[in-house]
Amino acid sequence: MPLSSGFSPEEEIDKILNSIQDIQRAEVPAFFYTRLEARMKKNLHGVSYGSLLTKPVFSILMLCLLLVLNITVMTRYIRSNEQQVVNNTSDGVQAVAQEFNLTVSSVYNEKTIK
Amino acid sequence: MQKGDPGAFRHVVNTWQHMVYNTVLSIVQDIQEAEDIAQEVFMQIFQSIGSFRGDAKLSTWIYRIAVSRSLDAVRKRKSKKMLANLKSKFGLSDKEESAIHFCHPGVQAENKERSELLFRAMKKLPENQRIAFVLIKLEGLGYAETAEIMKLTIKSVEALMHRAKENLRKELTSYYYGK
Numbered sequence: 571m572p573l574s575s576g577f578s579p580e581e582e583i584d585k586i587l588n589s590i591q592d593i594q595r596a597e598v599p600a601f602f603y604t605r606l607e608a609r610m611k612k613n614l615h616g617v618s619y620g621s622l623l624t625k626p627v628f629s630i631l632m633l634c635l636l637l638v639l640n641i642t643v644m645t646r647y648i649r650s651n652e653q654q655v656v657n658n659t660s661d662g663v664q665a666v667a668q669e670f671n672l673t674v675s676s677v678y679n680e681k682t683i684k
Numbered sequence: 685m686q687k688g689d690p691g692a693f694r695h696v697v698n699t700w701q702h703m704v705y706n707t708v709l710s711i712v713q714d715i716q717e718a719e720d721i722a723q724e725v726f727m728q729i730f731q732s733i734g735s736f737r738g739d740a741k742l743s744t745w746i747y748r749i750a751v752s753r754s755l756d757a758v759r760k761r762k763s764k765k766m767l768a769n770l771k772s773k774f775g776l777s778d779k780e781e782s783a784i785h786f787c788h789p790g791v792q793a794e795n796k797e798r799s800e801l802l803f804r805a806m807k808k809l810p811e812n813q814r815i816a817f818v819l820i821k822l823e824g825l826g827y828a829e830t831a832e833i834m835k836l837t838i839k840s841v842e843a844l845m846h847r848a849k850e851n852l853r854k855e856l857t858s859y860y861y862g863k
Binding site: 579582583585586587589590592593594595596597598599602603605606609610613 | 694697698701702703705706709710719722723726727730788789790791792795798799801802805821822823849852853856857860861
């Protein structure tokens, strides 16, 4: 939004660039030292947990920890499931074999049958 | 102060508070944030005064802390703004940050409007150029002292200032012509 000052654009830009030529140094608001002292005393009383929780390092660390925990639980669950499946299938095969009398009978068994 | 004398710390604060505040304010361009950062600068000075060996002037050391703290705040604000923009794109937040016009309290009344435009353009400068411009134009430091604060040679600071002025002119031209 150009300024309506009656100057040519080049002149206006020069004026903008020179607008801080006589600038005064900004001064701190009143009672700056009192507020600073109070903040330092507050900080001396120890780290507040609230501020710790808002720190990105802490949240990233917690996220990583959660991720590792999740992966560990998942792998353990998958492994135990696999083992159960193996056990279940071997048990099932044995049960079917017994039901239909498919177990390998020895020579001695055949003789006694006869 | 290195011996932990609170009176000495008070003296340091009283001596350098306006210098620190003006530098921080000119970089972050936010009055409330500037006071917080200025306080943090003095807290850091209090904590790390033991590491000050006196190789450089005390003012140079304080300027360095003020500049690095201010740049940290600017970076933090940028990343927050990016996150807010991303959120608004995904419809997670309906509030969009509006551009706040900063007016330096030390600017003369007749230059207020123009200086607002200049400060706005300064925000777009690369960090090094912005720091050199603030220290020389707003703090009134010489090239040699600025070079010492920025740990650069005087020629590098001169080059930075030249590029800063060029970039500001470009930015203001594009603003002026509405490009």
